[in-house]
Amino acid sequence: MWGHLRRRDHGRAVLAGEASAAVAEAALAPLERGAGAGAAAFFDVDNTLMRGASIYHFARGLASRDLFTTRDLARFAWGQTVFRVTGSEQAGHINAAREAALAFVAGHKVADLVELCEEIYDDTMADRIWEGARVLVQRHLDAGQRVWLVTATPVELADIIKRRLGLSGALGTVAESVDGVYTGRLVGDLLHGPAKAEAVRALAAHEKLDLDACTAYSDSHNDLPLLSAVGHPNVVNPDDLLRAHAVARRWPVHEFRRHRRALRVGVPAAVAGALVGGVAVGIARRRRGG
Secondary structure (H helix, E strand, O other): OHHHHHHHHHHHHHHHHHHHHHHHHHOOOHHHOOOOOEOEEEEOOEOOOEOOOHHHHHHHHHHHOOOOOHHHHHHHHHHHHHHHHHOOOOHHHHHHHHHHHHHHHOOOEHHHHHHHHHHHHHHHHHHHEOHHHHHHHHHHHHOOOEEEEEEEEEHHHHHHHHHHHOOOEEEEEOEEEEOOEEEEEEOOOOOOOHHHHHHHHHHHHHHOEOHHHOEEEEOOHHHHHHHHOOOEEEEEOOOHHHHHHHHHHOOOEEOOOOOOOOOOOOOOHHHHHHHHHHHHHHHHHHHOOO
16 A cells, blocks of 8 residues: 555656646747757755745735634744654645645635735745845856746745846746646645756756756755756755765855854745645635634
8 A cells, every 4th residue: 555655646746747847848938949959957946945934924924814814824924834843744744735726726716816926026025035045056157057946835926036136947836737727636736855856857858957967956855856867966955864964975054144053034835835725715705704
């Protein structure tokens, strides 16, 4: 039974990765497709490129627009604290995140979500980019390399972050849509853990990238599949497990936090979907007038 579940999860991860790579390629201008031969850099977003979790800041933006209650926001902030204490993401949590994310997007227009993302990025996220991360990004751009985001956050939000920072592309979680409306199904799975590595491999095959010459950056031990997929893994503001792994393998460690043990503001990918589900509950409550 366990082996069957693991195979099924692997299949979803592969599908999620391939779907994310396909969406990212479709967003490229025709002259850019296939132009990434050689090396590229891949950046996780939450706590790597940006202080905190992008989906958490998105929820804050919804709260400021009366689409999400401060009570719900506090509940998810508590969930984040519990995660930081236990330090693990359970399969059940990830499954719950998946279902909550689907509940949020079902029936909503893609264009409406994108419009909200645009506004909220400017209001709550733009000033949360780590300056040290900007320097790392610029080094790769100056070297003529393409820079990609790889994140569990919805691809629509990831694409806005990419455009605002002038990066090459974004790999994110893909929600299925028909005629511009979300169906309430994901294509594969959340772009989390092994799915990120699958997305990068699929993109590398399309773009003729040499993964041994590529670089990846992340803060979480959950991204070890991604970091291990490239020739130059780097860790940024790492959690304890990732730091130990990096030190043992002599991977570069970049620390942008002022205090090593300062509690980071944000939620992990497995909790982020539950946060999105809470947003949906808040929206539904307001529509009912309750």
